[in-house]
Amino acid sequence: MFTLFRKEINGYLSSLVAYITIGVFLLVMGLFLWVFPESSILDYGYATMEGLFNTAPYIFMFMIPALTMRTLSEEQKDGTFELLATRPLTDWQIVWGKYFACLLIVLLALLPTLIYYYAVYKLGATEGNIDTGAVIGSYIGLFLLGGAFVAIGLFASSVTKNQIIAFAIGVFLCFFTFIGFDSLSQLLSFRTIDSFIASLGINEHYQSVSRGVLDTRDLVYFLSFIGAFLVVTKTVLGGRKW
Amino acid sequence: MSIIVDQLTKVYGQQRAIDNISFNAEPGKILGFLGPNGAGKSTTMKILAGFIPQTHGRASVAGFDVTGQSLEVRRNLGYLPEHNPLYLDMYVKESMEFVANLHGVANRAARISEVIDLTGLGVEQHKKIGALSKGYRQRVGIAQAIIHDPKVLILDEPTSGLDPNQLVEIRNLLKELGKSKTLVLSTHIMQEVEAICEQVVIINKGQIVANDSLAGLKESHSKNSLEEIFISLTSPAGFSVD
Numbered sequence: 001m002f003t004l005f006r007k008e009i010n011g012y013l014s015s016l017v018a019y020i021t022i023g024v025f026l027l028v029m030g031l032f033l034w035v036f037p038e039s040s041i042l043d044y045g046y047a048t049m050e051g052l053f054n055t056a057p058y059i060f061m062f063m064i065p066a067l068t069m070r071t072l073s074e075e076q077k078d079g080t081f082e083l084l085a086t087r088p089l090t091d092w093q094i095v096w097g098k099y100f101a102c103l104l105i106v107l108l109a110l111l112p113t114l115i116y117y118y119a120v121y122k123l124g125a126t127e128g129n130i131d132t133g134a135v136i137g138s139y140i141g142l143f144l145l146g147g148a149f150v151a152i153g154l155f156a157s158s159v160t161k162n163q164i165i166a167f168a169i170g171v172f173l174c175f176f177t178f179i180g181f182d183s184l185s186q187l188l189s190f191r192t193i194d195s196f197i198a199s200l201g202i203n204e205h206y207q208s209v210s211r212g213v214l215d216t217r218d219l220v221y222f223l224s225f226i227g228a229f230l231v232v233t234k235t236v237l238g239g240r241k242w
Numbered sequence: 243m244s245i246i247v248d249q250l251t252k253v254y255g256q257q258r259a260i261d262n263i264s265f266n267a268e269p270g271k272i273l274g275f276l277g278p279n280g281a282g283k284s285t286t287m288k289i290l291a292g293f294i295p296q297t298h299g300r301a302s303v304a305g306f307d308v309t310g311q312s313l314e315v316r317r318n319l320g321y322l323p324e325h326n327p328l329y330l331d332m333y334v335k336e337s338m339e340f341v342a343n344l345h346g347v348a349n350r351a352a353r354i355s356e357v358i359d360l361t362g363l364g365v366e367q368h369k370k371i372g373a374l375s376k377g378y379r380q381r382v383g384i385a386q387a388i389i390h391d392p393k394v395l396i397l398d399e400p401t402s403g404l405d406p407n408q409l410v411e412i413r414n415l416l417k418e419l420g421k422s423k424t425l426v427l428s429t430h431i432m433q434e435v436e437a438i439c440e441q442v443v444i445i446n447k448g449q450i451v452a453n454d455s456l457a458g459l460k461e462s463h464s465k466n467s468l469e470e471i472f473i474s475l476t477s478p479a480g481f482s483v484d
Contacts, residue, residue, distance in 0.1 A: 010336075015331065088317045240294050
């Protein structure tokens, strides 16, 4: 599995894919947080990074499917999946190798934003006037969210040979699982079970982790969400239907 | 017996891609697996390589069952898929290292340079696979199949797209490999079979129509060239050369 993981990472880093997606992510993040007046921390006047954590999921929603769309569909299209699958590797090792490689790229995109934390920390009216606990919680939340989106992206990539279709499916599923359940829960007819429906969505758990309280229920939710999508991905791959 | 195929059947929807076929292959005797396009050659080879499951029947490679002991089969098998899929954005050596790592080959650097010599990739070894001509790509595919020194080799059209000089080189290589290993290869070039194969299995519309040694086949059909035998056994509507 580690061999495949390394090959995937090398593939990302030796092509422009990783640099461009990470670069675009950081550029958009930077513009939102420091330049655009409606969302700029400087104009807002409070030492908080909420802007980042509210915007990042929406950028992830496009960035992560873009990152994952080629992982399995390209292998299927070029027939190289046959190369992998006839080597002494289990389907699980293939799925995990690819999953962790994408996750590492997401982590690499997140790391530079720590500079923003440092900046806000220094800029506070009293230096250090920022809720560090909440920031740590939010980073953990964002990372878990990234993990969930990577699992969705991998699944989307496994069902089709076409990268564009994989991207479209990935974006839709990320969008729907993130806020779709919130919107559904607000429909009148669901009044009695609306909190249950909302709790199926990622947003509910993301917000809860972001408060800085790491609840086991949220952790279990994210891990089983990731697990469920990877199980389906593995099953799709095992079907060899292409 | 290193490859045992016992009443193997593969059904795709309504169509029987291979229908109840049985044959064996043993070390030291290169087996030519022949048949018209769409006869079921690649399907059989994919099943033997553990890539797709069979519908009925059993098959074993190097003493391991292809369904029950798939990982063991893949450890002992060198497989070159049809159309020779390769990671085009990898360097020749990089791809060899990747495959060698997957197999946990000991003494990697030495083995890689040995295989590069064997397959005549020396001058091209620092290029990207995507920059190679078809003949050299074919060699990379063969090199990847033999890098872990497998006991059994299954090569699906290893010589397609080679020029006459390369043909001779690759045939010599295959002949050399076939001395100690079990080697099954499919091809459409009858002269090639006559030049290197001892055993011949001909498959038509999913069924075996001949399974004999090359000499035995010529004797029983009282024809001199394999081409005539092939046509008389597999051509539609009993078309014959005479």
